[in-house]
Amino acid sequence: MRAVPGDFLAIDRKSRARVLSMDISNRPVDERVCDFEDVVIPLDPETAMFEASRCIQCPDPAPCVQACPAHNDIPSAMWLIEHGQFLEAAQLYRQTSSLPEICGRVCPHEQLCQGSCTRIKSTSPVLTGALEAFVTDYERMHYGSVDIPVGQPTGKKVAIVGSGPAGMACAEQLVQQGHQVAVFEMRPAAGGLLTYGIPSFKLPNQVVDSRLLDLERAGVEFVNDICIGKDKTIDDLFDAGYQAVFVGVGAEIDAPMEVPGEDLPGVYKATDFLMRGNVAPDILPDALRGKPIVGRKVAVIGGGDTASDCLRTALRLGAEEVVCLYRRTEKEMPGGRHDRELAREEGAEYQFLTQPVRFIAGEDGRLAQIECIRMELGEPDAKGRRRPVPVEGSNFIVEADCAVLALGYWPDTTIGDSTPDLKTHKYGLIIVDPDTGATSRPGVYAGGDGVTGPDLVVTAMVAGRKAAEAMDDYLQGLD
Numbered sequence: 001m002r003a004v005p006g007d008f009l010a011i012d013r014k015s016r017a018r019v020l021s022m023d024i025s026n027r028p029v030d031e032r033v034c035d036f037e038d039v040v041i042p043l044d045p046e047t048a049m050f051e052a053s054r055c056i057q058c059p060d061p062a063p064c065v066q067a068c069p070a071h072n073d074i075p076s077a078m079w080l081i082e083h084g085q086f087l088e089a090a091q092l093y094r095q096t097s098s099l100p101e102i103c104g105r106v107c108p109h110e111q112l113c114q115g116s117c118t119r120i121k122s123t124s125p126v127l128t129g130a131l132e133a134f135v136t137d138y139e140r141m142h143y144g145s146v147d148i149p150v151g152q153p154t155g156k157k158v159a160i161v162g163s164g165p166a167g168m169a170c171a172e173q174l175v176q177q178g179h180q181v182a183v184f185e186m187r188p189a190a191g192g193l194l195t196y197g198i199p200s201f202k203l204p205n206q207v208v209d210s211r212l213l214d215l216e217r218a219g220v221e222f223v224n225d226i227c228i229g230k231d232k233t234i235d236d237l238f239d240a241g242y243q244a245v246f247v248g249v250g251a252e253i254d255a256p257m258e259v260p261g262e263d264l265p266g267v268y269k270a271t272d273f274l275m276r277g278n279v280a281p282d283i284l285p286d287a288l289r290g291k292p293i294v295g296r297k298v299a300v301i302g303g304g305d306t307a308s309d310c311l312r313t314a315l316r317l318g319a320e321e322v323v324c325l326y327r328r329t330e331k332e333m334p335g336g337r338h339d340r341e342l343a344r345e346e347g348a349e350y351q352f353l354t355q356p357v358r359f360i361a362g363e364d365g366r367l368a369q370i371e372c373i374r375m376e377l378g379e380p381d382a383k384g385r386r387r388p389v390p391v392e393g394s395n396f397i398v399e400a401d402c403a404v405l406a407l408g409y410w411p412d413t414t415i416g417d418s419t420p421d422l423k424t425h426k427y428g429l430i431i432v433d434p435d436t437g438a439t440s441r442p443g444v445y446a447g448g449d450g451v452t453g454p455d456l457v458v459t460a461m462v463a464g465r466k467a468a469e470a471m472d473d474y475l476q477g478l479d
Helices: 005-010 045-053 063-067 074-082 086-096 100-106 128-143 165-176 205-217 234-239 270-278 305-316 337-345 414-418 457-477
Strands: 157-161 180-184 221-223 244-247 267-269 297-301 321-325 349-351 354-361 367-380 386-390 396-399 402-405 444-446
Touching (some): 074 086, 074 128, 100 457, 157 165, 165 205, 205 221, 234 244, 267 270, 270 305, 270 402, 297 305, 305 321, 305 337, 305 402, 321 354, 337 349, 354 396, 444 457
Parallel strands (some): 157 244, 180 221, 297 321, 321 349
Antiparallel strands (some): 354 367, 367 386, 367 396
């Protein structure tokens, strides 16, 4: 059953359970691949009201709320949107989320709230993520900025290391308690992964910049171009008068492939490729200025969301042929299906059960070919995914002017190596109390990918909020 926005309120609640979603609209492919602007066409108010009206208001505990790491009150938000109360819906999201305008865009909704929608069993799920983004955009369009309430000054100083989603969320919560907060970032601009890792066609720059300005207006100080662990240590921060420290440095060290030719010109790590391709030169480190040289043919190795981002970036940089090489089948790919669909629409191809074993230089010394081997799936590994097994004698050549290694990320060990008595494990991940984010060092807390390994923006944000609550208790105890 298909309804139009103009008459959706005339449909009784029971009948709405059979109404199909109008779905998200994207800009035409031939237009969007020519720039780095937002791919999604924003919802208009009438369509948003129609889409929210499709929510059947499941009784508590609603599946969508349980599936959301932030436990946003999605049914109540849908009711508010259905009745045109967009500002109230935005304020409701902000009660449980520090970054709703961001999570509404980059969360894998098909795996979380939207994928848990009861309606998915009969018709199509409610577009929960798009509606979250809509109301927070509507709020900013009407107010220009979003005020973060600031508590009465406590006289306590907190340092936050890393300005990504965990650090931003922790800072937002702590200033509301009246604490003085400074955020230390090793790059020239704040935002961490949100600024430097996610392409602007998925997460527009102004969305992140606006939230950072909200924090600055609330009194959060951002100190950029300083690497804690090298330029200063955690102990230096305590010596400077900070009484508690939150570490939200993420996991941004590109995993190596460890095959011959990996260091050839034309072979990029995913982080460098995305930063060079997407980020404005004036906020890039000097060593990373200058667009990647993609040539005609680009191969991206990997199967996660970063691989999809690299495929789509390569197409926007002018590559004529872009292929993803992945050693398992699509069924085992860890990245979101939606991003792969967009990449395919834009011209990317996928070659499964393929493992590069050597990068080969041309006469000019740059990458020219990739030697690969066919794979087949064997027994499941510890995570339940079937192991890729090489097929002997199946080697073949893939022509490529550029290759991007999107193989995942490792934690940076700098903080652990430079902080006495800070316990780490698994390649440098920081050990914390799962309920509070407290580390083995009194007064030091941590959260996000530097604790869990690579995960979602929303889980890092939740970790930052959780740690902030425990830090407030700790700081009050100092009295």
